[in-house]
Amino acid sequence: MDIKKVYIVLLNWNGSEDTIECIQSLKKLDYENFQILLLDNGSSKESLAHLAEGLGISRDFPMNEISKFSVDGLKESLILYPFTENHGFSRAHNYAFEKIICDFKDGHYIWILNNDTKVYTDSLTPLVNQFYGNKKLGLCGSIIAYSDRPQLMQCYGGGYYYKRYGMVKLVGKQIPVSKRTKKDFKINYLMGASILADINVMRKVKGFDEDFFMYFEDLDLSFRVLQMGYEIDVASESIILHKDSGSMTRRKYFFYYLMKKHTFIFIKKHFKHISITQILFNLAHLIIRARTFKNLYYGLKGIFNGISIKNTKKK
Structure with a gap:
């Protein structure tokens, strides 16, 4: 079976400790064909220096140019895309999507992964497997568990949007991970903490809507993918650990x-x-x-x- 390449997109904003932990966990993936694209949303020099040190990189990250770095434990170079200011979640990711679609012709999947997550060895493989034999699948999410309570789900891949009330609700919250079964949960959007996307679908949908600086961009993306006639799904054997709103703790x-x-x-x-x-x-x-x-x-x-x-x- 052809092992398709996965581009893992991480967004960092003064969250060097989280990003280091996330990348360290990615090194242990049992999926062999992946490359990390690290987007930095205008972090401080001190934060970038700590990030470089934590990844074992001997030179400082450049502040204004795309660079490749060899990182122990990663087969392929880590690619850094630095921004001079905070462009928000959607715009920063769209930049990476454009580069993947235009520059990396062999790319097959994009894994949108929050930097405040940690993955298990087998977190990626079930996501990729979900796409085999299903040409209608556009996006696939993971079981998202709490970082400090890994036995409990933060959500079953995402949530449900209630049009009548204009409200969203995470599905499966606080339910034991061991109780996850597809028949028990109904979702209509995937949470942006972990979404594997078919590269051709992302090309057609043109990435995130940049009107959403942060939050609701994942709901909007899911709705647009569904409106195009594709499906969204959750790989119940793919589990990641997620810190609860890590980037907004102080704000x-x-x-x-x-x-x-x-x-x-x-x-x-x-x-x-x-x-x-x-x-x-x-x-x-x-x-x-x-x-x-x-x-x-x-x-x-x-x-x-x-x-x-x-x-x-x-x-």
């Missing part, structure tokens, strides 16, 4: 702002009109969950901005 207010803003951008893009029910449910959710005045303020600001922004282009 929770920004999480509420982006989540609520993008909630309404998504609704307008896919369903045109925003209902009173959707607004009320999102307000209630925010009031219950915000906990601090700052979180509440920025969440309300996100709702207002999301509703006020003119309809975005359909991508």
Whole structure:
């Protein structure tokens, strides 16, 4: 059987410790044909220096040029794509997608993987196997377990979007990993922490919608792939460990702002009109969950901005 190449795309932003742990775990994959593309979203010099040291790289990462590095334990060079500023999740990933599609003609799959994850030896192989014999499969996700509670699922690959309420809910949350069976879970989007994508599908769908700086880009991608007639699925034998909202630990207010803003951008893009029910449910959710005045303020600001922004282009 032809072992198709997988390009693993990691995005780093001042998260050197997480990124080092993730790459160290990737070295142990039993899948042989992969290459890591590391995107850096304008991290500090100190963070990049720590990252280079942690990976055993003797020279500093360049701040403004694409470079290749040999890393012990990796068969292929690690490719670094540095940005001078934080472009967000979607735009940074789209840059990598374009390079893969244009420059790497032998590429077959793209694995979108959060840098605050750790993988098991067999995390990738079941994802790839899911595509064999299924030409309609466009995206495939993993079982995502908590990093500090690996016996529990954070979600069964993703979640479910409820159009009536304008709300998303992770499916399988807090359920033991040992209880995972496909018949018990219904999802309509994959979580961006781990998505294996067919390179031809990503070419057709043109990557993430950059109107979503961070959050909801995975929901939007899943919906667009489904609208194109492809399927999404979860490889139940592929399990990864994920830290819960690691990049937003110290900026929770920004999480509420982006989540609520993008909630309404998504609704307008896919369903045109925003209902009173959707607004009320999102307000209630925010009031219950915000906990601090700052979180509440920025969440309300996100709702207002999301509703006020003119309809975005359909991508």
